[in-house]
Amino acid sequence: MLDWIFSESFLMNVIAYAIPIVFAAYASLISNKAGISAINIEGAMSIAAVTGALVSHYANSWVIGLTAAVIAGILMMMLLALAALKLRADNFLSGIALNTFATGACLLIVKVVLDGRTDSSTAPSVKVPNVDIPLLSDIPVIGKAIFGQNLLFFIALIVLGLLILLINRTRLGVQIRTAGYHPEAGESVGVSIRRTRTIALIICGAMAGLGGAYLSMANLGYFSAGMVSGRGFIGIAAEAMGAGMPVKTTLFALLFGAVDYFAVGGQTVLSFPYELLNTLPYLMTLLALTIYAAAHNKKKG
Amino acid sequence: MSELLCMKGITKRYGNGVLANEDASFSLREGEIHAIAGENGAGKSTLMKILFGAEQPTEGTISLRGKPVKISSPRVATELGIGMVYQHFMLVDELPVYLNVFLGVEKRKGLLLDKQAMIDATRALCEKYDMPVDPTALCGDLPVGLRQKVEILKVLAREAKIIILDEPTAVLTPQETEQLFHQLRILRDNKHTIVIITHKLKEMKELCDRITIMRQGKTVGVVDVCDVDEQKLSELMVGSTVRLKVEKAPVRAGEVVAEMKKVTVPGSGKPKLDSVSFVARAGEILCLAGVEGNGQQQAIECLTGQIAYSGSVQVLGEEILGKSIRKIRDLGMAHIPEDRMTMGTDQRASLHENLISVDFDRNTRLGFLKSKHLKARSEKQLKDFLVKGERQTPISMLSGGNMQKVVVARELSQQPRLVIANQPTRGVDVGAIAFIHEKLVELRDQGCGIILVSADMSEVFSLADRIIVFHEGKIAAEITDVENTTEQQLGRYMLGVERMEAAQ
Amino acid sequence: MKKNMIKSLCSLLFRLALAVAVAAIVLAGACILMDGDLQEVMTAFFLGPIEDEYAIAEILREMVPLIFTGVAVSLMVRCGQFNMFVEGAFFGGAFLAGVLAPVLGEHFLLTPIIAILAAAVVMGAVGYIPAKMKSSLGVNEFVSSLMLNYIVYWVVMYLIHGVAADPDYPNATMYLEDAMRLPLLNEDTELSSNLIIALLVAVGSGLFLFKTKWGYALRMTGDNANFAVYSGIRAKRYVTASQVIGASLAGMGGASFLLGNYYRFQWASLPNYGFDGFVIASIAGNNPYAVPLAALFLGYLRVGALQVSRLGDIPNEVIYVIQAIIIILFGAQFVLSRKKKGGKKHA
Incomplete structure (x- = not known):
């Protein structure tokens, strides 16, 4: 088992499994910063996954597929904006509704496009390529894992930098934080809270779109119903533990990715029932949430 | 110009x-x-x-x-x-x-x-x-x-x-x-x-x-x-020179109904309450005066079991540290809170449901509320306290004055031996103010102890039998002769310009 | 009192009409997109569910899980809790009943009832985890309960692939003899008596919520926890209790559903009834008495969608799209009506 954990492929896979969680966590981060909770990140990822897979297949281009996935993610979040911001439906209930919507819509789309199938393995995606940075990827152990990753990993790194810049150094960032911390203060000086939150949801949707696309266009070569399987929610949990701080959030997402991979990869390496291994990421999240809350309460006194 | x-x-x-x-x-x-x-x-x-x-x-x-x-x-x-x-x-x-x-x-x-x-x-x-x-x-x-x-x-x-x-x-x-x-x-x-x-x-x-x-x-x-x-x-x-004058009999202070001994509540930096001691007695209206944020609020929160403190707080003869709010209420304490919207009422519930919140579980059979009995009781309370408004609609439909009267009706109908009234007439129309004052005095005359916090000087002067002035978490003065104290004098204590040596 | 009831009934009917309109529009849209015959589709959707007693029995069957989860969600939401464990508890409850009933043996009525109660107790106990995490530590019940769903799912999968499985029938529990199941109300349409249990649960929960001291305390806690605490109500206790009760009812629902309509437990994925509970609760305005009506309504729509899918052009999943729009509409309505009432604050 230790051999396995310290092998080059382990780290490689941990990062690979963490990428969708990282994107989901960023999506959650930006929406929470603006004071709206996007619990339909899960659903948006799913819609993005199916869109990316099918569009890339038929357009025969991963660029178009990826773009379509991002747009699909944004559209899903615009539905949330419509429900929660425009129609003023309950934020939470709308999120649940949109997750339900996504569950059905994904199946509906695959079934209609692929004549009653529930996955798109017969119409494989054009995959987002891996990037191999010369020299650096030759570094032993970590080289391949970090510098030979999928393009979306590097996009995630760029997004991280942009997020930090956006939140701390731009006018939009200040407005987003105002919308989250004290919306009335924003309104009182003419910052439109609804507009700000909508913009945050656009960014959130794009993040969810990238996360979903990763699942069906990089990790696996096709869409399959239920493939998001709670990663959107785990991303939300990672963000909660990261307390809204981008770097800390990323680290927690990586941790959850590690556990996620441990559960999947362990099935062949460890003599342990895979069903129980599969509970690990969720157990871990539950445990982490508890510890985090307990520590937080203690600090508050 | x-x-x-x-x-x-x-x-x-x-x-x-x-x-x-x-x-x-x-x-x-x-x-x-x-x-x-x-x-x-x-x-x-x-x-x-x-x-x-x-x-x-x-x-x-x-x-x-x-x-x-x-x-x-x-x-x-x-x-x-x-x-x-x-x-x-x-x-x-x-x-x-x-x-x-x-x-x-x-x-x-x-x-x-x-x-x-x-x-x-x-x-x-x-x-x-x-x-x-x-x-x-x-x-x-x-x-x-x-x-x-x-x-x-x-x-x-x-x-x-x-x-x-x-x-x-x-x-x-x-x-x-x-x-x-x-x-x-x-x-x-x-x-x-x-x-x-x-x-x-x-x-x-x-x-x-x-x-x-x-x-x-x-x-x-x-x-x-x-x-x-x-x-x-x-x-x-x-408009007209309304100097609120409440008719009340001379004070006949009885046994101690609440007592704080060296109570301290920590704050960020300076303590919010700094070793405060005082007693409240049956049959008198004790007013805790002070500029907002000088510790009166914390004193009330201690007495009603809402916050932790060091020292000793006794309500109706019992130490309340660690006691639940229900237990303290059961001793005979009633509490009219400062904010009727967020604490004093459930805005979504009906008038009736707002009236039974403090003793609903004493009126049950096998866990079921005795609704006929409770409804009749609520009806009577609403009548006694002159509340105008539709009975079944949410209380949020009521005007501020009527809403406050519902809160007061609930609290004062518990046959309390100690009433803690925090800004009981804030944002309430003149008619309701007079009514609430009357009710408080009536209870005091029946031998109930009343602790009043008010930012309204005229209310303080027309109701109080005794005034304790808070300044920066400490007691700055205790005024027993309210009749012969001027607003200016009270103001000087409140602003910390003067303090009574014997107060602490 | 009466005036109020009539008023709320009218508003409910109005919203139901709105929802039906939504369903019709979505279907019409789907028709255009997927080359269906509009008239045929509409007939199947609106009249299909009542074309014969089998279709009607299908509606009534659909209602059962919806009533259980709808009531469970209503109780939790009334206390301000958005707990998703209803989903896992329904699944877990069904599994438990599937395992327990064969162990208990063939005792008419006794076996299913004990199995159902056991499922309720066990799922209530599991539901205590996120509930206690929320009330004691303030852990967001939404995320924790979702995680718990996946855990329950995989544990059940583990058991059903191993110790709990029928050796002769892979990935399923032992066969349920008739005496281990809930009796049928009608042999021909196979309508099960679990509908009666569901209705009893709805009425019982309504009584609990509106007539008992616990229900009252639970509602006050959900409306305004500050007020509840100030009044001497132990709000935390009700925050926990509402979620435990919800999980317990959902577990009961899963068990009743299984022992009424199945011969083995062999579900391979989470059935989504927990999320449906939110649809029902939002249609019913979180009122347990109104839940059966909401379930009848949604059941009708679902059987309608099923009939439509039998025509071959439009897949059954279109119902999810319709449902999502319905929740949002009802959610919007709910907030709007509350906002109007809050308007007086300015005065």
């Missing part, structure tokens, strides 16, 4: 038919400090919100420098050079001062924020108007007085010429108030025009040039400060 601004015939009627302003008028001269005075609910705030574009008038016109203007939003008001400092600060605690000051009008260099420019500009404003604020501090870390300065800086950063302040001194210590007045005068000298909403006579006399007096949504007069004295002003504000 020329007329800068003129509001004429302003009427504001809300969707639910409530009339906040009726044919009100208001005018401003350039470079003056102008007070808008009136009691709670006189329509001062609404009128100013209309001026700032936060509310739209149903009727009426506004003109600025002779030209008619339509102020459709705060943004328009800001562009016209009108700024407002709200009573409840509109600051983002998590952002530094400079970002709050420039919120919505951030300075930028390319795509990114120009942090240094904003810090420098904030610092320049601070120096110009003599405000000691650190531009890089987090707003949440600042004391109230400085937070208010940030609000003013915010308005100044938008180059407002007319600055409206909504009850700016309500949350300030005397020194902070002094400082604020000093800065407001500098502002006036720099050609700013200032409007302050207030109901404190002393401040008007000290600071202002002119006063517009409002009553029941209407403007009842505009006076030059030098032409009137406080007596005259208060008459204008109240």
Whole structure:
């Protein structure tokens, strides 16, 4: 088992499994910063996954597929904006509704496009390529894992930098934080809270779109119903533990990715029932949430 | 001086038919400090919100420098050079001062924020108007007085010429108030025009040039400060000289119903309550007086079992540390809370459901509420306390006065031996005030102990048998001879100018 | 009192009409997109569910899980809790009943009832985890309960692939003899008596919520926890209790559903009834008495969608789209009506 954990492929896979969680966590981060909770990140990822897979297949281009996935993610979040911001439906209930919507819509789309199938393995995606940075990827152990990753990993790194810049150094960032911390203060000086939150949801949707696309266009070569399987929610949990701080959030997402991979990869390496291994990421999240809350309460006194 | 601004015939009627302003008028001269005075609910705030574009008038016109203007939003008001400092600060605690000051009008260099420019500009404003604020501090870390300065800086950063302040001194210590007045005068000298909403006579006399007096949504007069004295002003504000006089028998204080011994409640830095001891007795109304934020609130929270403390608090003979609120209530304590919207009522529940919340579980059979009995009881309580309103609709439909009467009805119907009344008549109409006062005195005459917290001086003087004055978490004075104490004397204790040696 | 009831009934009917309109529009849209015959589709959707007693029995069957989860969600939401464990508890409850009933043996009525009660107790106990985490530590119940769903799912998968499985029938529990199941109300349409249990649960929960001291305390806690605490109600206790009760009812629902309509437990994925509970609760305005009506309504729509899918052009999943729009509409309505009432604060 230790051999396995310290092998080059382990780290490689941990990062690979963490990428969708990282994107989901960023999506959650930006929406929470603006004071709206996007619990339909899960659903948006799913819609993005199916869109990316099918569009890339038929357009025969991963660029178009990826773009379509991002747009699909944004559209899903615009539905949330419509429900929660425009129609003023309950934020939470709308999120649940949109997750339900996504569950059905994904199946509906695959079934209609692929004549009653529930996955798109017969119409494989054009995959987002891996990037191999010369020299650096030759570094032993970590080289391949970090510098030979999928393009979306590097996009995630760029997004991280942009997020930090956006939140701390731009006018939009200040407005987003105002919308989250004290919306009335924003309104009182003419910052439109609804507009700000909508913009945050656009960014959130794009993040969810990238996360979903990763699942069906990089990790696996096709869409399959239920493939998001709670990663959107785990991303939300990672963000909660990261307390809204981008770097800390990323680290927690990586941790959850590690556990996620441990559960999947362990099935062949460890003599342990895979069903129980599969509970690990969720157990871990539950445990982490508890510890985090307990520590937080203690600090508050 | 020329007329800068003129509001004429302003009427504001809300969707639910409530009339906040009726044919009100208001005018401003350039470079003056102008007070808008009136009691709670006189329509001062609404009128100013209309001026700032936060509310739209149903009727009426506004003109600025002779030209008619339509102020459709705060943004328009800001562009016209009108700024407002709200009573409840509109600051983002998590952002530094400079970002709050420039919120919505951030300075930028390319795509990114120009942090240094904003810090420098904030610092320049601070120096110009003599405000000691650190531009890089987090707003949440600042004391109230400085937070208010940030609000003013915010308005100044938008180059407002007319600055409206909504009850700016309500949350300030005397020194902070002094400082604020000093800065407001500098502002006036720099050609700013200032409007302050207030109901404190002393401040008007000290600071202002002119006063517009409002009553029941209407403007009842505009006076030059030098032409009137406080007596005259208060008459204008109240209408007739209503000196609330509550009929009550001489006090017959009985056994101790509540006692605090060396009670300390920690705060950030200074303790909120600092080794406070006092007793309350049956058959008397003990008033805990003080400027808001000097520890009265914490004393009440201790007595009602809401916060932890060190020392000893006894309610009706029992130490309450670790006791649940239910247990304390069962001893015979009733509590009229300060905020009826967030604590005193369930806004979504009916009147009846609001009336049974403290003893519903004593009226059950096999877990089922005895609803017939309880409903009849509620009906009687509503009748006894003269509550007007539909029984089955949510209590949120009621007016403030009727809502408060429901709270009072619930609490006083418990046959309490100790009543803790925290601002029991705040934001309530005159009729309801008199009624609630009567009920409190009635209970006191029956031998119930009453602890009253009130920010309303006339309420304190008309009800209290004994007054304990809080200042900075300590007891500054204990006044037993209320009859022969003047408001000025009480004010000196409240502001910490004087303290009684024997008090602690 | 009466006036109020009529008023709320009218508003409910109005919203139902709105929802039907939404369903019709979505279907019409789907028709255009997927080349269906509009008239045929509409007939199947609106009249299909009542074309014969089998279709009607299908509606009534659909109602059962919806009533259980709808009531469970209503109770939790009334206390201000958005707990998703209803989903896992329904699944877990069904599994438990599937395992327990064969162990208990063939005792008419006794076996299913004990199995159902056991499922309720066990799922209530599992539901205590996120509930206690929320009330004691303030852990967001939404995320924790979702995680718990996945955990329950995989544990059940583990058991059903191993110790709990029928050796002769892979990935399923032992066969349920008739005496281990809930009796049928109608042999022909195979309508099960679990509908009666569901209706009893709805009425019982309504009584609990509106007539008992616990229900009252639970509602006050959900409306305004500050007020509840100030009044001497132990709000935390009700925050926990509402979620435990919800999980317990959902577990009961899963068990009743299985022992009424199945011969083995062999579900391979989470059935989504927990999320449906939110649809029902939002249609019913979180009122347990109105839940059966809401379930009847949604059941009708679902059987309608099923009939439509039998025509071949439009897949069954279109119902999810319709449902999502319905929740949002009802959610919007709910907030709007509350906002109007809050308007007086300015005065």
